Amino acid sequence: MNRQPTVLILTAQYGNGHYQTAQTLKTGFLQKGIDQVYICDLYGEAYPGIDAFAKELLRKSFSKFGAPLYKMFYYGTDKLSSKGLAYFYQHAGKKRLIELIELYRPTVILTTFPLQAAPYLKSKERVDIPTYTVITDYCVHPLWLHPMIHRYFVATDEVKEALMDYGINHHSISVSGIPIRDGFNQHNFSYRLKMKYGLHPRKKTILFVGGGLGILPNMKNIIHQLSKNKQIQLVIVCGKNKEMEDMLRPLAFLYPGQVHLVGYIDDIHELFLISDCLVSKPGAISLTEAAATSLPLVIYKPNPGQEKENAKYFIEKGAALLAQSEDEIISQVERVILSSDVSNKMKENLMNISKTKSKDRIVEEILHITMTNQILTGGGL
Incomplete structure (x- = not known):
């Protein structure tokens, strides 16, 4: 037997x-x-x-x-x-x-x-x-x-x-x-899902994910600059980083309905599904999740080693844009949001990478x- x-x-x-x-x-x-x-x-x-x-x-x-x-x-x-x-x-x-x-x-x-x-x-x-x-x-x-x-x-x-x-x-x-959680293989986007997170159904959504080690520096200035465009809304995933959440909370009050802070969340795939652009460090799992959901991404300042090599692969495939500074984060996000040609081509390239x-x-x-x-x-x- x-x-x-x-x-x-x-x-x-x-x-x-x-x-x-x-x-x-x-x-x-x-x-x-x-x-x-x-x-x-x-x-x-x-x-x-x-x-x-x-x-x-x-x-x-x-x-x-x-x-x-x-x-x-x-x-x-x-x-x-x-x-x-x-x-x-x-x-x-x-x-x-x-x-x-x-x-x-x-x-x-x-x-x-x-x-x-x-x-x-x-x-x-x-x-x-x-x-x-x-x-x-x-x-x-x-x-x-x-x-x-x-x-x-x-x-x-x-x-x-x-x-x-x-x-x-x-x-x-x-x-x-690379294996990822089942939720990222679903594509059941709906406006109801946006409403679940208090998001405007017709505004472009920018998702910030800091990664397991460290967060994007100078987030306050990035939020101030991007929030000038009233047709976009920002979702910042703070995870278990209470210090980060407390630091950014005044901005959520300053830009009500436009800046949304999220703590630790099991269903993070839902945020990927309802977003129009992801800003993240190039951890392989985050990149794979973006590919699975065809979510255009801006990679911030990859560290030497596997981060740099992961970023290089996605950038060479036309599936990601690189930002080495705060100003480049803002300009690259705007490039994705304002140009449907750029966004659609990135989505196509992400689909080609995804398994x-x-x-x-x-x-x-x-x-x-x-x-x-x-x-x-x-x-x-």
Whole structure:
């Protein structure tokens, strides 16, 4: 009798994207009737003190002084040999991972962050558990790669080609797209939805999303400038950043009905569906959500590393505009709002990037491989 798969999803909470992807995939397995699915923040559990320190360093890397250091790390590690940082990476979290394997006895390991402990164990310590990796960017860094990873799920054909340039067999790569929450795959826009959030049904809506680490600086001036146009309305998602919400609240009173502040919201996809332009940092998840909803976007000042590479991909595809300053945010937003030609072309290009049902594709492929392996091995893994 075939054993139902047990899935261990390994991730990290540096920003929101990796962990959010893990949660999305867990939902996908649960929807398929697989109820033994566990998410582990491997570094957070293995090294809580170091993990907190690393998150603080990452936060500071978005500052004027930290950005060059992160740039050096991201592009410098591209050239490190297995005797350098990659060697450390293969061993980081290994002890905790062995404990998790003994606890949950997984038949599938899935990673949404470049964690090499799992494939390293498979190659060196005879832990024969298939390992799958979802690359959560529109680019690839070699720290994602290991010869014992069973299959890679990637965002685009370009990422697949980059993996092949690193020597990964094309049979081990699936162009699935990046999995996002189900709500972003819906397109049931209605004026009633705008009314739900107190928005004018005929005004153009600009959505500001700050991202998991930091917010757009000098938001007050940007709001003042954009609010001069009475035919637009601004929605600023503050999330759990109470300080930001308190700082901007006077502007909501100054521009009643035009400036709307939103705290943490589960149904953020609804705001994407009713907006005409998104202003955001280029996290891969936010970009994927914009593509899924064909929401024209203005990317603000990408940080060196994966943000810059993600932004580059969308800009080169004509799916986003770049703003490096406050003035450019204002001018680029106005360009999207005032020109239907610009807006419609961006929507078309976003549709070309978008891949629907990525979550289901990944889950179904992993389950198909798992069940096939069970049949070939006589019912056991």
